[in-house]
Amino acid sequence: MDQKDRATASLLKRVLVSCASQAKQYGGCVAAKVPKVERDMCLKEFIALKSCMQNTLRGK
Template sequence: MSGSNVRTRSREKLRAFPELFAQCSAEATVYGKCVAATTTGRQELKKDMCAKEFEALKTCFTNAAKKRVK
């Protein structure tokens, strides 16, 4: 596998990101609000604080990417 093929595939995935993000805007908003709410002041985001919201966003991205491939 050559390095240029890897770069080409990576660029293609990055170009698709805005489209996928648009399809998952509701999930991204919920996740963002969770992160913002749990990191008010000087509080740090801790592992699994927004796991449920992140999983919903991840699932949405995965499903949107599968639809895009077809």
């Protein structure tokens, strides 16, 4: 694994650890809607996950 791959893996690990709760809520929402998943059904959960990921990447 080269330096760039390690940095990417480390960043992904940090995001997943920091946003595990939001990812679980979003995944649970989507899973509960299968097979009738439609756009924006879990928008509130998606926005919370996206915000967490962005804040983690910004170092906030």
